[in-house]
Amino acid sequence: MYPEDLKYSKDHEWVKLDGNIATVGITHYAQDQLGDVVFVELPMEGDSFEAGNGFGVVESVKAVSDVYAPVSGTVIEVNEKLLESPELVNEDPYGDGWMIKLEVAGESEVDRLMDAREYEAFIEEEN
C-alpha cells in the first residue's frame, strides 16, 4: 500500500525520483477515497509548476478532486493512457496509473516529503 521507494505529500500524491526526473501520481489511499475514477485532466508538456500548485484533476463518479505538484518542476511527459483508461488510477496507482513526469531542479524538495512510514502514520492520524 505504501511502497518504500516513494515519497509522499500531505495531499496524497506520491513521487518517485530518478535522477532529476520525478514521476508523480496519487496514492492508493487517495484512489480508494475517490472511488471509481472516470476522468483525468492532465497538463501539457512544458508546463511548469511550483510545489503545491494544482497540475491536474481527477474525477470519480461522485467527486472532483484537484491534484497538486508535490515538488516544483517542468512537465516532460504526461500519461496519455489515462485519458482513455482513467481506471488505471484505481487499478495500479503506483504503476500504470502514474500521471506526470517532472524535471526537477534538485533533490531538496523531494527530501522534505514524507517517507512510507511517515505517510502511513499521517493517514492514521487523519482518520
Add this chain to the structure above:
Amino acid sequence: MKKTPLHKAHLEANAKMVNFGGWHMPVQYVGILEEHRNVRTKAGLFDVSHMGEIDIKGNRALELVQKLITNDASKLAVKQALYTPMCLPNGGIVDDLLVYRKGENHFLLVVNAANTDKDYQWIEEHAIDGVAIANISSEVAQLALQGPLAEQILQKISNKDLSQIKFFWFDYVKVDGEDCLVSRTGYTGEDGFEIYLAPDKARKVWYAILEAGKEEGVMPIGLGARDTLRFEARLPLYGNELSEEISPLEAGLEMFVKLDKDNFIGKEALEKQKAAGVKRKLVGLEMLDRGIPRTHYKVLKDGEEIGFVTSGSFSPTLEKNIGLALIKAEHARIGNKIEIQVRGRNLKAKIVKTPFYKREVK
C-alpha cells in the same frame, strides 16, 4: 446522525458510509460502477429506510390528498400507487412523492428523507376535519430490490405470485415469512420492487433476499449507484432537478400535473405558467469535448448564460459524460449545440433526447 435498522449490516459489509441528509448511509459497497452495472444486468438490493412515510386516513382523506398533490389520486384503485409532485401556491415543488391507496379513505405518502419533517408540517398546515395525519417514518423500514432478475429472486421467498403485481400496484406479501407491503415501483429505470416492513424485521429480510438471490448475483447497492441509475433513467432528484424554485412543468413532469382536476395547491400558478408558455425547460445533454458536467455548472449558448446543470455524471451504461440541465426554453431543441462551463473553460455539448437509458420491456 440517524441510523436505519440496517446500519450494522452496512458496516459489516464494509460499506463506505456518508452523511446523507442527516442519515449515516452507505454510498458504496464495492464500487459505484460495478454496483450500477449489477442492477442493470442482474439485481441489486437497496436500503432506503431513510425515506419518510406519512399516513393519511379518514373519511375526507382523498379530499386532502387531492388538494396537496398535482396528480389525480381519485383515479387510484385500492392497492394502486402513483407518482406526483406536491406544490406550493406559486407552483414551486415542496417535494415529489409516491401515493399508495391502502383503502378508499386511507393513503400512504412516501416522501424524500430530507423533506420528511417539512412535508409533514406542510400537510398538517392544510389539515381538514375528519382526517388523521401521522408521520410514521420511524415505524417503517424500506428495501428496494431492483433489476431484471428482481422478480425471480423475490418470488423464491414470497407467499404470493409477484407477476400479478403490475407496475405501480402493490400487495401485502409475506417475504421470508414477514409481513410486507410490496409495490412494483423503483428509482432505477429497471423492473423491481419496493418493500415496506417493520424495522425490527428489516435485517432478517435483507439477508434473506441476499441469500435467495445468491445464484442470480444480487448484491447490496449504495446511494452512489442509486443516483447514477436514477439519473440515466431521467428520474428527477429533489434538490437537483426539483426545488421550491422549479415548477413541475419546467422539470418535464407535466404528465403528473392534472390541470383538469378540481382545485389543488399551485393549480392557478401552473395554469398561468402553461398559458404563458414555460420559460425554462429541463433537457438532457451530452458532452462533445472532454469533461464531466456537474451540478450547478453554467450552461451557455454562444457565450451567453442560458441555465445550469442540475445533475451530471459519467454514464456507466452509455460510457459517455452526460447531464441534465435547466435552460431557457428557446434553446431546448434536440441537437442544439451548447457550452458547459467546466473550471472556467466553455466546453462543447449538445442537447439529446432523454431518458438516456430505457430498459427493454419483455
